[in-house]
Amino acid sequence: MSNFARHRKLRQSSGMRALVREHAWSIDDLVLPVFVQEGLQGKEEISAMPGVFHYGLDEFRREVVEISELGIPGIILFGLPAEKDELSTSAYADDGIVQQAIRAAKAENPDLVVMTDVCLCQYNPYGHCGVVRDGRIVNDESRALIAKTALSHALAGADAVAPSDMMDGRIQAIHDALEEHGLHDVVILSYAVKYASAFYGPFREAAHSAPAFGDRRTYQMDPANVREAVREAAADIAEGADMLMVKPALSYLDVTKTLRSAFSLPVVTYNVSAEYSMVKAAAANGWIDERAIVTEMLTSFKRAGADIVITYHAKDAARWYAERH
Template identity: 60%
Template sequence: MALTFDRHRRLRSSAAMRSLVRENHVRVEDLIYPIFVVEGSNIKEEIPSMPGVYHFSLDRLNEEIDEVAALGIQSVLVFGVPEHKDACGSEAYNDDAVTQRAIRQIKERHPELVVIADTCLCQYTDHGHCGVLRDGDVVNDESLTLLAKTAVSQAKAGADIIAPSNMMDGFVAAIRAALDEAGFTHVPIMSYAVKYASSFYGPFRDAAHSAPKSGDRKAYQMDPANAREGLREAASDVAEGADFLMVKPGLAFMDMVLRLRESFHLPIVVYNVSAEYSMVKAAAANGWIDEERIVMETMVGFKRAGADLIITYHAKDVAKWLAR
């Protein structure tokens, strides 16, 4: 008696067949590369917890930007790390601060690049929190005023997209209103809509010098146990005028990428964050994994979950692999 069953392997029989029926693809256009700029001169210093990722002073920044552009990567996310920090993060909205100067420099050298400005206060405040600190608490509405000033300053410098990562209530509405009033109605907002209070940010805090001096960020970033809350956060940002929605971190929260993809029609961004990157680099350095295959599976996983764009420190490597 002949058995009757499905022959799924027919579509896996060769590399050409597998390519023919492949459902999701990673393109170099999907990648956003984060860059860290610092004050000083002749600085290109590797971040110890993030192998292959560097701090660049402005006089060394062009070499990195030139490589990014040559690889076909079309977008960068700029993080500035100032020398001067104070309680209100005044360097965040200083038109001549390191972040704003970096944005201007990138746009002058490679105007075709889409420059995204991270809009937060944590790396600019002396206490390391993402807003104004009063009696140990981050106060929401005062923080919105400073975040709106920061967004306008970044847009004046030439930022193509404002990406607020602070998780204050109403941050999209405040920034949208400020941008519009300043004449930047054309500048979109990439909201860190679903940002968890995660342990996966550790190496980034080394890179941005932004670890809180006291307490933690659990009162304003989301509980990693919650999913429905993320949908509420995203819905608020959409109503307030967000143009992109982001999930951060990526790997442990791919379910949220899928939930946002199924619930909203805006472009969905996923942030493949620092510890996700550093764990792969450490395992690869020990010979435990095939780095390229692991990274590319991760990128495809983000796309399969529904991400349109991927912020990743692997971007340069991925671009080189895709070009082969």
């Protein structure tokens, strides 16, 4: 009598493997980051991120059409202003680049879910996510401007605002501002767990937001910590967050899993710039099968518990998904 299990029985055909597959990603899980630059005509490729572009508003409208035709359900907007100042006034201006882009996206496709990155780093000369006073990033003054920025995005028509600054109390400030203005349906997607990561490198070029001094370790999380992530997420839920994000994605699958187990809110993971660029560079050299690698990565994010994946691979993934289905 055999006393060992024949596990391979369930792997003998593609049909059987499909029937017993535990996790899968779909196009409905994907959100595409998009960079919109004030004053730019057309689009310019970001050298560190092949296939990712800065868009002027004219070309951005065409991009929204393509995204919509691919069936990608949502985008997250990042703005690059023409001018920067110490109070990041372009971040919350009624005619700011993100505010204009929100209106343009909704004009092209009212059903597209438009999320916005809410931060100050692209809008001030220091490249930091908050207000700088005497060489320090001050929390409460920053929190007020973050809330003001989120409110301006919501008033422009954003479906979700996503504060990425990691200032304490900013979810409460945003929640209060939205409620006071009757914007009860605007989703707050908190970058609840954002690590001070080397995987953001190419994004610095994409967002024109490299810090002019120091780094962001006094407000972004230490990559070594997981229990702290649970505390951050719990605090944001108490303040009014509707969804929680883990950023980066690939090296923090355990953190996504931890949040999925601890909380019932939707969990989002952000497949960040260096994770994208490494795949693109290796594929360009013929070292990897890009489609197979990206598909495996997306599956791993879902397996870890992510409900939504923000990824620069979204357009390619949408095409591959359409081919499969």
